[in-house]
Amino acid sequence: MSADTFFSINTGSTEPIYRQLIEQVRRRVASGQLSAGQEIPSVRELAQALAVHPMTISKAYSMLEAEGLLERRRGLAMRVAARHERAQPAADRIELLRPTLEHAAAEVQQLGLPSSKALALFKEILASHESGEP
Amino acid sequence: MSADTFFSINTGSTEPIYRQLIEQVRRRVASGQLSAGQEIPSVRELAQALAVHPMTISKAYSMLEAEGLLERRRGLAMRVAARHERAQPAADRIELLRPTLEHAAAEVQQLGLPSSKALALFKEILASHESGEP
Amino acid sequence: MSADTFFSINTGSTEPIYRQLIEQVRRRVASGQLSAGQEIPSVRELAQALAVHPMTISKAYSMLEAEGLLERRRGLAMRVAARHERAQPAADRIELLRPTLEHAAAEVQQLGLPSSKALALFKEILASHESGEP
Amino acid sequence: MSADTFFSINTGSTEPIYRQLIEQVRRRVASGQLSAGQEIPSVRELAQALAVHPMTISKAYSMLEAEGLLERRRGLAMRVAARHERAQPAADRIELLRPTLEHAAAEVQQLGLPSSKALALFKEILASHESGEP
DNA sequence: GTGGTCTAGACCACT
DNA sequence: GTGGTCTAGACCACC
Numbered sequence: 001m002s003a004d005t006f007f008s009i010n011t012g013s014t015e016p017i018y019r020q021l022i023e024q025v026r027r028r029v030a031s032g033q034l035s036a037g038q039e040i041p042s043v044r045e046l047a048q049a050l051a052v053h054p055m056t057i058s059k060a061y062s063m064l065e066a067e068g069l070l071e072r073r074r075g076l077a078m079r080v081a082a083r084h085e086r087a088q089p090a091a092d093r094i095e096l097l098r099p100t101l102e103h104a105a106a107e108v109q110q111l112g113l114p115s116s117k118a119l120a121l122f123k124e125i126l127a128s129h130e131s132g133e134p
Numbered sequence: 135m136s137a138d139t140f141f142s143i144n145t146g147s148t149e150p151i152y153r154q155l156i157e158q159v160r161r162r163v164a165s166g167q168l169s170a171g172q173e174i175p176s177v178r179e180l181a182q183a184l185a186v187h188p189m190t191i192s193k194a195y196s197m198l199e200a201e202g203l204l205e206r207r208r209g210l211a212m213r214v215a216a217r218h219e220r221a222q223p224a225a226d227r228i229e230l231l232r233p234t235l236e237h238a239a240a241e242v243q244q245l246g247l248p249s250s251k252a253l254a255l256f257k258e259i260l261a262s263h264e265s266g267e268p
Numbered sequence: 269m270s271a272d273t274f275f276s277i278n279t280g281s282t283e284p285i286y287r288q289l290i291e292q293v294r295r296r297v298a299s300g301q302l303s304a305g306q307e308i309p310s311v312r313e314l315a316q317a318l319a320v321h322p323m324t325i326s327k328a329y330s331m332l333e334a335e336g337l338l339e340r341r342r343g344l345a346m347r348v349a350a351r352h353e354r355a356q357p358a359a360d361r362i363e364l365l366r367p368t369l370e371h372a373a374a375e376v377q378q379l380g381l382p383s384s385k386a387l388a389l390f391k392e393i394l395a396s397h398e399s400g401e402p
Numbered sequence: 403m404s405a406d407t408f409f410s411i412n413t414g415s416t417e418p419i420y421r422q423l424i425e426q427v428r429r430r431v432a433s434g435q436l437s438a439g440q441e442i443p444s445v446r447e448l449a450q451a452l453a454v455h456p457m458t459i460s461k462a463y464s465m466l467e468a469e470g471l472l473e474r475r476r477g478l479a480m481r482v483a484a485r486h487e488r489a490q491p492a493a494d495r496i497e498l499l500r501p502t503l504e505h506a507a508a509e510v511q512q513l514g515l516p517s518s519k520a521l522a523l524f525k526e527i528l529a530s531h532e533s534g535e536p
Numbered sequence: 537g538t539g540g541t542c543t544a545g546a547c548c549a550c551t
Numbered sequence: 552g553t554g555g556t557c558t559a560g561a562c563c564a565c566c
Contacts, residue, residue, distance in 0.1 A: 121235055
């Protein structure tokens with residue numbers, strides 16, 4: 001797996017880097033983009049690709065292991081745990097998106113924007129993401 | 135202004151509380167929901183309403199004052215600064231929403247969800263917010 | 269709570285320090301020696317008492333928080349989470365001891381010792397612990 | 403000697419595998435279950451039986467050789483060194499058990515369990531080990 | 537090569 | 552004062 005394209009972090013955000021990684025792994029496992037047995041990038045490799053201290057990556061991986069999403073294998077790269085055999089159904093995955101959209105909707109209201117404008121912008125952004133370039 | 139309904143914070147988030155408040159004030163001013171001369175809740179009042187340390191509120195207000203958005207008046211409640219006479223045009227305000235929706239779109243992609251489902255959920259959430267209850 | 273007498277670590281062991289701490293907290297919560305709402309020693313205090321780097325303590329506390337056993341409160345000492353209102357019944361607690369005694373029994377067998385001698389030694393050690401001095 | 407039943411390892415433990423093996427050999431020699439001249443399983447055989455990398459087994463054997471417990475013979479299986487002619491007396495062997503039981507007693511105390519319950523459980527476990535099935 | 541643990545120490549957010 | 556995050560870097564266990 002290409003480490004530098006698969007994960008992305010935003011160092012400017014107040015969201016800690018290690019937690020950004022955790023969230024991304026969770027979502028990719030939920031969607032099946034990462035499936036049982038698949039290896040994730042090594043700590044050192046990802047650390048270099050993201051220009052981050054290896055321990056930061058290690059912390060994220062450790063917590064994902066404690067959570068049961070990843071499996072540690074002495075001396076080998078970590079991989080997605082066996083019990084995550086298949087992606088969650090879309091109906092469940094969409095619920096993982098809800099808090100984020102709730103938050104966005106609160107901003108819309110505070111900005112006093114009409115729902116139609118917000119929806120149009122979201123549609124435009126989704127289209128540009130789909131076509132390849134974020 | 136009713137302190138407890140106007141601002142809302144999420145103590146579970148990694149986003150510092152004072153920054154959550156700053157962002158909310160900025161958006162309310164941009165939208166004209168808070169307009170020049172309008173008084174904002176006192177530090178103590180808001181601190182109690184949100185169950186937060188008064189210093190946290192004070193810090194947010196101080197930074198908004200440094201930014202020129204609020205005015206401090208000895209012995210009186212702070213108020214929105216005069217130079218923020220009118221709301222920003224909607225075309226500008228919608229740009230303030232863009233980063234949030236960009237982030238949401240990245241989540242959609244990582245979750246492997248179709249744009250249509252994401253849009254439908256956003257529409258549903260916006261409608262429920264508009265109708266009163268978030 | 270007196271930090272230096274409540275927790276003890278063995279730096280010689282292969283068991284990582286942070287995990288020794290986690291196990292001890294778990295057992296003390298299970299037994300009710302630590303009960304809901306009770307504060308645990310601060311990171312810095314315990315680090316100094318045990319002559320260990322603060323981050324090592326912090327790591328243990330973080331994992332206990334992720335596990336739901338401890339609660340974090342911004343700016344305040346961590347405390348035992350509310351949902352651990354009461355000690356587990358003795359019947360459950362004794363099961364937490366089983367793996368350790370299984371391991372000890374395997375050693376007894378490998379050493380070719382009669383059960384009676386092993387039991388006698390265990391009894392003697394338990395008595396000395398009870399009377400105060402480990 | 404049947405490699406797979408004689409040694410057992412716990413890959414989940416933080417105790418390094420090679421050290422688990424060393425400890426087991428030491429105890430078997432102390433008890434006379436392994437006596438001078440007796441052959442131990444080959445590196446490859448044991449590695450396969452335990453699903454462990456051969457180098458891990460090799461490391462354990464090398465350290466036992468450096469310690470004088472095992473003898474290496476070119477082209478032949480390693481065997482227990484001649485100077486370990488006879489088992490240590492039971493009085494000495496029981497002391498090898500003490501640290502493990504000290505540790506168990508500390509757990510008993512932290513779990514707030516009465517000594518009688520702990521002793522009863524240990525007795526039960528010892529009996530089941532003796533009767534064949536651990 | 538893999539991950540894990542720990543130290544030393546800086547800086548941040550919050551009470 | 553509280554905990555959190557991150558960097559820099561050493562050393563260990565294992566493949």
